[in-house]
Amino acid sequence: MEKTLGIIGCGAIGTVIAKAVDNKIVECDKLLLYDRIFEKAERLGKSLATSTIVVKSIDEMITFNPKVIVEAASQQAVKEYLNKILSHNIHLIVLSVGALLDLGTNIKDYKIHIPSGAIGGLDAISSATLAGIDEAILTTRKNPRSLGREDKDEAVVYEGPAEEAVKLFPRNINVAATLALAIHPTKLKVRIVSDPNVKRNVHEIKVKWKYGEMFFSFMNEPHPENPKTSALAAWSAINLIKKLLAET
Numbered sequence: 001m002e003k004t005l006g007i008i009g010c011g012a013i014g015t016v017i018a019k020a021v022d023n024k025i026v027e028c029d030k031l032l033l034y035d036r037i038f039e040k041a042e043r044l045g046k047s048l049a050t051s052t053i054v055v056k057s058i059d060e061m062i063t064f065n066p067k068v069i070v071e072a073a074s075q076q077a078v079k080e081y082l083n084k085i086l087s088h089n090i091h092l093i094v095l096s097v098g099a100l101l102d103l104g105t106n107i108k109d110y111k112i113h114i115p116s117g118a119i120g121g122l123d124a125i126s127s128a129t130l131a132g133i134d135e136a137i138l139t140t141r142k143n144p145r146s147l148g149r150e151d152k153d154e155a156v157v158y159e160g161p162a163e164e165a166v167k168l169f170p171r172n173i174n175v176a177a178t179l180a181l182a183i184h185p186t187k188l189k190v191r192i193v194s195d196p197n198v199k200r201n202v203h204e205i206k207v208k209w210k211y212g213e214m215f216f217s218f219m220n221e222p223h224p225e226n227p228k229t230s231a232l233a234a235w236s237a238i239n240l241i242k243k244l245l246a247e248t
């Protein structure tokens with residue numbers, strides 16, 4: 001099968017993925033690009049040496065029979081395109097993970113893939129979930145700029161359940177959604193802190209489970225074009241794309 005990859009959303013993450021294809025980090029025969037702002041896809045396509053087709057719709061993308069489509073657009077895009085893509089038996093990598101929490105989609109569908117995104121450790125956390133998690137807390141600390149705020153001092157912007165955080169901060173809290181899906185049905189508590197003293201996007205995860213405790217800490221550089229997004233999110237998608245395209 002030809003290794004064709006489709007990218008929905010040619011912004012910060014979509015561009016990093018397309019460049020990874022161009023730099024042969026991902027082995028891919030044909031690249032399909034779609035953005036609701038056609039010029040963004042066109043501009044990205046023109047900047048690449050790889051064989052690229054810029055399409056005008058998801059329907060057009062599907063006619064090229066891609067093996068994998070990666071969504072790097074918005075929660076709305078996931079809601080609009082998910083069923084159509086899955087009905088054509090195409091692997092779908094979802095970055096706007098909050099949409100899945102919202103849709104209550106059956107994420108057990110083996111063609112839906114959720115990259116680890118801006119964090120890691122999900123393997124250990126999922127394993128602990130099977131035995132039983134007593135408490136899981138995510139503290140996300142970002143510069144006020146990344147949260148669209150102008151705080152001069154540290155401020156707790158939100159404290160509460162992941163499901164609500166995802167709705168209130170759709171562009172900022174994919175990590176909460178990814179964790180919430182991994183440890184479901186355990187309740188995940190989320191704290192979002194606006195901190196003028198940090199330049200990086202910091203995610204700290206504390207888990208108390210039946211046989212021990214875990215503590216993970218990630219300090220990610222924000223993407224220069226979109227400070228809400230951590231570069232690691234794009235690279236986690238690239239890692240997953242490589243694996244899925246390599247499968248026969």
Ligand code: NAD
Nearest residue numbers: 009011012013036072073074077095096117118174229233
């Ligand atoms: P971005 O704003 O830089 O780019 C998004 C692009 O998608 C834009 O060019 C926009 O025009 C396009 N777009 C939006 N809705 C669309 C639609 N319905 N159809 C087609 N194109 C559409 O955003 P980004 O930083 O690249 O992030 C992309 C997505 O990934 C966001 O939803 C973001 O919240 C999410 N994200 C996930 C993680 C994670 O850990 N899973 C981390 C960071 C960002």
